[in-house]
Amino acid sequence: MQANLLEISYLIASLSFIIGLKMLSHPDKARKGNILAAGGMLLAILTTLFLYEHEGRAMANHWLIIGGIALGTGIGYWMAIKVKMTAMPQMVSFFNGMGGACAGVIGVVEYSHHHPMEYMTFDGSVFTMLAGLVIGSVSFSGSMIAYGKLEGKIGDKGFSKLTYINILLLVAILGLLIYVLSLPENNSTLMYLLLVLSLVYGISFVLPIGGADMPVVISLLNSFTGVAAAFGGFLYDNQAMLTGGILVGSAGTILTILMCKAMNRSLLNVIIGSFSAGASGSGSGEDGDQVIKEITISDLAVQLKYSSRVRIIPGYGLAVAQAQHLCHELEKLLDAEGIDVKFSIHPVAGRMPGHMNVLLAEADVPYEKLQEMEDANEDMARTDVVLVIGANDVVNPAAKDDPSSPIYGMPILEVESAGTSVILKRSMGVGYAGIQNKLFFSNNNRMLFGDAKDSLQKIIQELKSL
Amino acid sequence: MESIIEYLGEHMAMIYILALSIFLGVEVIKNVPAILHTPLMSGANAIHGVVLIGGIIILGQASSDDYFTMALGFLAVVLGTLNVVGGFAVTDRMLEMFKKKQK
Incomplete structure (x- = not known):
């Protein structure tokens, strides 16, 4: 009886894992799926604790086990709650x-x-x-x-x-x-x-x-x-x-x-x-004589205001700067002007697939404002301004035309075909792959140096005062 | 060789579960949208925390004078719980954000 109950509880737990995982792959059921799997896990833990027997030997050390679980729960829960979305x-x-x-x-x-x-x-x-x-x-x-x-x-x-x-x-x-x-x-x-x-x-x-x-x-x-x-x-x-x-x-x-x-x-x-x-070897050497062009906040604000299509490309830098809320504010502001504004998201932007989606969701950016890479690239030639915020490797044209580049072959957001691209960046530092980005030196590209949060704040102010 | 076949024969039911679960895992994941990759990975991460049950069994079956097993069993329980609780809590936090904007 006891052993059968245990087996049945394991069956229920297994089913909850399967159904939970299935639900986790649907946006609107995902959270319930997670809770379902957690419930199944709890059941399996409790029944193991009280019903498990091995060769007639029942479980002992109950308090020690419960103590261990309590300790793990405390630390694990605390860490999960404290951690920043970026981490x-x-x-x-x-x-x-x-x-x-x-x-x-x-x-x-x-x-x-x-x-x-x-x-x-x-x-x-x-x-x-x-x-x-x-x-x-x-x-x-x-x-x-x-x-x-x-x-x-x-x-x-x-x-x-x-x-x-x-x-x-x-x-x-x-x-x-x-x-x-x-x-x-x-x-x-x-x-x-x-x-x-x-x-x-x-x-x-x-x-x-x-x-x-x-x-x-x-x-x-x-x-x-x-x-x-x-x-x-x-x-x-x-x-x-x-x-x-x-x-x-x-x-x-x-x-x-x-x-x-x-x-x-x-x-x-x-x-x-x-x-x-091979990263340090390739891509360098050709950047010596090229110049980069900077853009001022007010120029950018004017340019944005008179655009009809604007795309924002977020990257890990956005997460670091915690600028997702400001991005949303900028998007709302431009939207109110009747400008078609969307976030174009590269599948591996950030440090994990979907990282940017999570981050922008935190800032209440609606689903329909997010755009996947394929759609973004289709629109790119008709886009007036592309704001690249804290992204680097995912917009690096070397992935398309430089076979010696370590990221060669990776699909990228084809920013260079847009009217103007503006890159918000702290410095001329390289991205996570450790390679130089030719885009910075391209003719229709402008750089806006500084902390992304700071820069966005100023752009928003400028836009409001225009 | 004989003993390998013997082992497989004794565990045939488990091997069936193993084989079918592999296909099930592939089917379940196949059409997941890119947006959900991170929460899904995190949720799956929590589910393999089920290894905690092994820790509970070790600690629960340890004799009270076997300090080696008790200590390591306790460690396994704490580690496994960290995986389970941390995993589910992080996943829930990620998914909570998806839910908010659906209103």
Whole structure:
């Protein structure tokens, strides 16, 4: 009875994960889907806590478990509430790392407890423990590096030999895994060696990948943790862990591929052909004799007022400057003048796909004011003024015409075909991919230096006084 | 080789779930609009926090004198809960903004 109830609760939880994930892919049902999945999770946690039995042994240490959950809930909730919208991507990476670490710890404990069966040459449960341990650890250390990179605490420290070291590490991990599996007895030393190697691999795997590719990496590590959880499901014969884990594993992989497609690159290219390797070499050298043209606030305000079509291209800089509300104000102001104004959003603008949508949604920008890249490019030739706020790589024409550029092949917003483009930027610094942008020197481009929030504020004032 | 087949045979039901879930995951995600990529990734992130159940089982099955297991089990529970609660809360915060403007 008790065991059946537990199984039924796992069934309900699994269904809630599936339906929740399905609802998460519809804009108007997404929030309910999230709550549904959370409810299923709560059910699975409670029934495990009170109904689980292993070989007649009921659960103990209830207060310790509840204490641990309370502690995790307190910290997790506090972090999730405190985090700024701009820091959302690294927060996801952080929580993903926690799940990976959990899977890793489970692997360590279970292996330490395991009594191998003598007659077996292949022990499936040892395999699930070690696989969970390896994948969980890689996901943990990789996520922490991704977190550090997005926080700006870790730079791109790629050096060309790292790819070979990575391949060596991977071979070493696989070899050691197979060797440990073939041992007739438990060997804790080798298990810890496996743990260390996996942690190191996670670090060296993410370290050389450019910051601009971090969303893809986070999504990939997300599916890693899912797979690690699924191995846990095998280990405990637990269907909720299995379905939850593998669902995320496969959905996360598809999501990763979708993101790669949006950047017109293959996953392998992201992982191996890291941005930082050749970035400094290309694109430079030709900018010496070119001049950039600045624009004043009042000129820009006049130009905007007498335009009939204006597009705003937001990027990560907008998020950093927290200027989304001012953007909305500017948009309303221009809208009131009868100007057709929209936000054109590149699929990978910001640090995550959809990052800009979330940010603009926060500022109450209505759906119909947002425009996807394909539509934006169709309109571009008929657009009078394009305001590029804190975006750089997604409008870099090098992606179209410079095969030596690291971002070559990525679809971009074709700003250069608009009447005038105005780039709001702090300085002439390069974007996240670390490459120079030819657009800055183009004939119909103007620069407006300064903090985006500041500049927008002044433009709005100027517009009002016109 | 024999023991591999034996292991697979014993876990056939689980392997069915595994195989079907892989296809299900692909189908569920396939047509998601780009706007929802971030919340979806974040929601999926919360769901794999289900690994927390493993931590609960470890801690719940630990003998009271086995401090190694108790300590690591406790750690696993805290880490897993961080993943679950943080994941769902962050996702909800993102989605809340989508909802506001629909009025």
